[in-house]
Amino acid sequence: MIELYCFGESVTTFKAALPRALAGLAWRPVHVDFFRGGARTPEYRAINPMGEVPALIEGDTVITQSGAIQDWITARTGRFGSQMEAERREVLRWVLWDNSRMSGLAGPRRFLMNFAPEETRHAPVIDWLGGRLAASLSVLDAHLAGRDWIVGEGPTNADLSCCGYLFYSEPFGFDRAAHAAIDAWLDRIAALPGWRHPYDLMDRALPGPAADRRPA
Amino acid sequence: MIELYCFGESVTTFKAALPRALAGLAWRPVHVDFFRGGARTPEYRAINPMGEVPALIEGDTVITQSGAIQDWITARTGRFGSQMEAERREVLRWVLWDNSRMSGLAGPRRFLMNFAPEETRHAPVIDWLGGRLAASLSVLDAHLAGRDWIVGEGPTNADLSCCGYLFYSEPFGFDRAAHAAIDAWLDRIAALPGWRHPYDLMDRALPGPAADRRPA
Numbered sequence: 484m485i486e487l488y489c490f491g492e493s494v495t496t497f498k499a500a501l502p503r504a505l506a507g508l509a510w511r512p513v514h515v516d517f518f519r520g521g522a523r524t525p526e527y528r529a530i531n532p533m534g535e536v537p538a539l540i541e542g543d544t545v546i547t548q549s550g551a552i553q554d555w556i557t558a559r560t561g562r563f564g565s566q567m568e569a570e571r572r573e574v575l576r577w578v579l580w581d582n583s584r585m586s587g588l589a590g591p592r593r594f595l596m597n598f599a600p601e602e603t604r605h606a607p608v609i610d611w612l613g614g615r616l617a618a619s620l621s622v623l624d625a626h627l628a629g630r631d632w633i634v635g636e637g638p639t640n641a642d643l644s645c646c647g648y649l650f651y652s653e654p655f656g657f658d659r660a661a662h663a664a665i666d667a668w669l670d671r672i673a674a675l676p677g678w679r680h681p682y683d684l685m686d687r688a689l690p691g692p693a694a695d696r697r698p699a
Numbered sequence: 700m701i702e703l704y705c706f707g708e709s710v711t712t713f714k715a716a717l718p719r720a721l722a723g724l725a726w727r728p729v730h731v732d733f734f735r736g737g738a739r740t741p742e743y744r745a746i747n748p749m750g751e752v753p754a755l756i757e758g759d760t761v762i763t764q765s766g767a768i769q770d771w772i773t774a775r776t777g778r779f780g781s782q783m784e785a786e787r788r789e790v791l792r793w794v795l796w797d798n799s800r801m802s803g804l805a806g807p808r809r810f811l812m813n814f815a816p817e818e819t820r821h822a823p824v825i826d827w828l829g830g831r832l833a834a835s836l837s838v839l840d841a842h843l844a845g846r847d848w849i850v851g852e853g854p855t856n857a858d859l860s861c862c863g864y865l866f867y868s869e870p871f872g873f874d875r876a877a878h879a880a881i882d883a884w885l886d887r888i889a890a891l892p893g894w895r896h897p898y899d900l901m902d903r904a905l906p907g908p909a910a911d912r913r914p915a
Contacts, residue, residue, distance in 0.1 A: 533796065533838055551792040576767040580749065582798040607823040622749055
């Protein structure tokens with residue numbers, strides 16, 4: 484049985500849980516009580532010394548980093564990758580881009596704006612991250628104009644990486660109405676069989692209003 | 700002929716130029732006058748709409764993102780990857796980790812501390828990046844204790860990604876003396892046949908003292 488150490492607010496986990504759900508792969512979610520130190524316990528550090536969530540476990544196999552878990556799901560299911568060398572590399576390129584230019588900015592900005600202790604929410608840091616994130620959203624919106632998917636003719640790990648933060652309702656600097664091509668693309672992803680909102684795929688670590696479980 | 704659009708200060712380019720040099724692949728470096736807008740010209744945007752350096756061109760093939768260029772060099776030369784599925788994924792995991800947790804922090808911090816206009820060098824941003832970077836350097840140092848290479852028994856793209864910033868002398872928050880395992884590992888990388896300092900591999904966009912071309 485596949486186990487995925489996760490919690491609902493973790494977008495990196497959603498990027499791994501989403502292709503699993505779309506591919507119909509059975510799993511057992513293992514809730515990590517993140518905001519009360521659940522990723523810093525000796526037990527969890529033994530699974531992932533980087534102290535990050537998610538971690539996928541199957542037998543002796545332990546995989547961390549959402550992009551590596553996506554790669555494993557693709558190898559297992561044949562979904563969301565490409566048999567063509569150039570297209571496979573183009574998917575990798577966008578997964579890497581997401582890591583540094585989308586998730587690497589949206590992640591800390593969303594954390595600072597919604598989950599961090601008040602005294603650590605430094606306005607200059609939030610502003611700086613916001614400026615860089617806005618530039619990245621423009622790059623993605625321009626790329627998607629006139630395209631259904633980021634690479635090729637169907638959904639790949641490029642889409643399932645870059646969309647991660649954009650399905651969450653906590654404010655972090657993304658306005659769907661201002662990005663028409665991204666908006667239509669998110670509707671296409673949410674229409675894929677098996678799609679579910681992150682808060683329906685995984686238990687939240689913090690209490691939240693049911694309204695946050697809005698459809699895309 | 701392989702062309703690599705580059706400039707010496709670009710660590711992301713170094714991460715692509717280094718495996719090329721170690722593998723002995725012939726190339727023609729094309730200098731990008733980055734600090735005078737060389738990556739924002741219509742000509743360069745036609746090559747890379749993301750406006751980032753490096754870009755590798757061979758015939759009709761255009762590849763951007765250092766991790767994707769590394770992947771291409773591995774496919775071309777058989778070097779720095781792995782034939783084993785689990786090991787190949789472990790290399791990917793560290794390349795992704797580098798993107799978000801090392802380069803994604805060291806990159807903007809080094810830029811703000813050394814190259815950015817004075818009025819944009821916000822101390823809270825530099826401090827915030829520094830705290831996160833220090834945690835990542837500890838993760839890497841702990842991983843390398845007792846190991847020669849990040850994955851497996853020889854140098855891979857994991858090493859050639861994570862080492863990128865650490866060979867540059869501009870201050871950004873890394874002290875070799877405080878990280879014994881990283882220090883020894885950098886010496887191993889610099890001893891590989893074909894290794895050259897980034898400022899010897901690529902022309903700098905800014906003038907700099909010869910002292911910056913120090914060996915590792």
